[in-house]
Amino acid sequence: MPDAPQELDCSIAATLEIIGDRWSLLILRDAFRGVHRFSAFQEDLGIAKNLLSDRLRRLVEHDVLERVRYQDRPVRYEYRLTAKGADLSPALISLMRWGDRWYAEGGPPTVLIHDHCGTPLIQEVSCPTCDEAVSPRHIRSRKPGVDV
Amino acid sequence: MPDAPQELDCSIAATLEIIGDRWSLLILRDAFRGVHRFSAFQEDLGIAKNLLSDRLRRLVEHDVLERVRYQDRPVRYEYRLTAKGADLSPALISLMRWGDRWYAEGGPPTVLIHDHCGTPLIQEVSCPTCDEAVSPRHIRSRKPGVDV
DNA sequence: CGACTCGGTTGCGCTTTGCAACTGAGTCGC
DNA sequence: GCGACTCAGTTGCAAAGCGCAACCGAGTCG
Structure with missing residues (x-):
């Protein structure tokens, strides 16, 4: 998958370059439902951990999700929809x-x-x-x- | 990709099992725009012919597109949205x-x-x-x- | 008869995916 | 303070999916 939407004359194609794979929209669906933590996504979707890790990183890079620290000892993060993500x-x-x-x-x-x-x-x-x-x-x- | 939507308690997942790959939605976008023929899809999208062939077959099997004979000699077919497809x-x-x-x-x-x-x-x-x-x-x- | 069109199929290498095992920081129970 | 446990990942490897290029078949055109 390309890293970012290219100069395309079609917004559908631009959108699909970001969330147009088999897992991203399901991850986002879960986020809308109140799922936020790595292990919760993983258990709910049955996605492989390496793919989940990769997809979450991508979605954070594209400002669709944000990585939020929810605990200090040990340091742990969860993933929440940004305004851009919620707009999906x-x-x-x-x-x-x-x-x-x-x-x-x-x-x-x-x-x-x-x-x-x-x-x-x-x-x-x-x-x-x-x-x-x-x-x-x-x-x-x-x-x-x-x-x- | 699985062949058909399984018994899922989520309609988003069911939908993505049919059109949730990298090309299907772009093919359908083209169909909405008036692209109907194999060679036209292929040229417009830059998709490999074997993948296009496979995706069109899938979409026809799932009654999203229909294969319509548009010429007799030689016999040639094109792909048009069904009601189900148009509903996307x-x-x-x-x-x-x-x-x-x-x-x-x-x-x-x-x-x-x-x-x-x-x-x-x-x-x-x-x-x-x-x-x-x-x-x-x-x-x-x-x-x-x-x-x- | 040879070149061309359209709608494919086949073969092959490369990338992506999926599974399983492992890591690392820190907590909990004893 | 030691072993088991939790959570959030990373790594390695086999299998599946993808992309390219070459080829095919039916028919048309010059």
């Missing part, structure tokens, strides 16, 4: 929703709810002008500066 | 948005617009009860059947 939550939600829709039998394994009212949440693409949800068939893409 | 668009949009936010200098390389009015679109998590967008800090998750 829509991506994880999207992937979860797709799995829910196409693979979960008998309802999704996990439901996201609004902490204020307990309502199950929905994720959608919406148009601020028309003030409505937009289905994929009505989405076009455009390169800025290029008229279509 | 929110995930690709989320990943794109993250790359835009954290890696694009001078604005995102690509903007999504509403085909009716040309307005740039936004993706958000919203609460149908409160009728408002919900920020990640106000999202809780819950396992169905488990009271929290």
Whole structure:
């Protein structure tokens, strides 16, 4: 895997250069769930320790996780989401929703709810002008500066 | 890579078993952009032909793409998104948005617009009860059947 | 008939992954 | 103060996956 996103004209490719391997997104999913320590990631995911070590280092280098000292004697560190890492939550939600829709039998394994009212949440693409949800068939893409 | 999503209590893991390798999401991104033929994928992505062949076969097996005959003499096939594949668009949009936010200098390389009015679109998590967008800090998750 | 196109497959070396064993700093029980 | 234990890793090695290049097969074009 390359070390950093190159000059790419595609943000999807740039993103995948950082979290587009078999483990990184699962590590981040665990971090969202409240898993923070090396041994906890390792036990929960069943990932090899050397790979976990490598992936955590990568994610810290790219400022997606931060390594935080949580104990002094002995010195021990844990891994917590940065703002940049937390900003991946829509991506994880999207992937979860797709799995829910196409693979979960008998309802999704996990439901996201609004902490204020307990309502199950929905994720959608919406148009601020028309003030409505937009289905994929009505989405076009455009390169800025290029008229279509 | 395993062949099919196992019985997992996590839809993210289930999803990643299908599209969680280095190339699949890039292939699908291209498919959304209108790339459909083997040689076009190969040229656009720079992927090795044997891997492209393997990934396309996998995606067809999992009903994310379908193999469509587009010519009879000689018989040739192309690859098009199924409904299931098209339903990955929110995930690709989320990943794109993250790359835009954290890696694009001078604005995102690509903007999504509403085909009716040309307005740039936004993706958000919203609460149908409160009728408002919900920020990640106000999202809780819950396992169905488990009271929290 | 030979060159070309498209959609692959095959073979081979190199990198990445996965497993297991080991390390090192420090704590706990006795 | 000695052995067992915890946590966070590192190291070594075999196996799997990846990337490149060469080749194949069906059909078209000149």
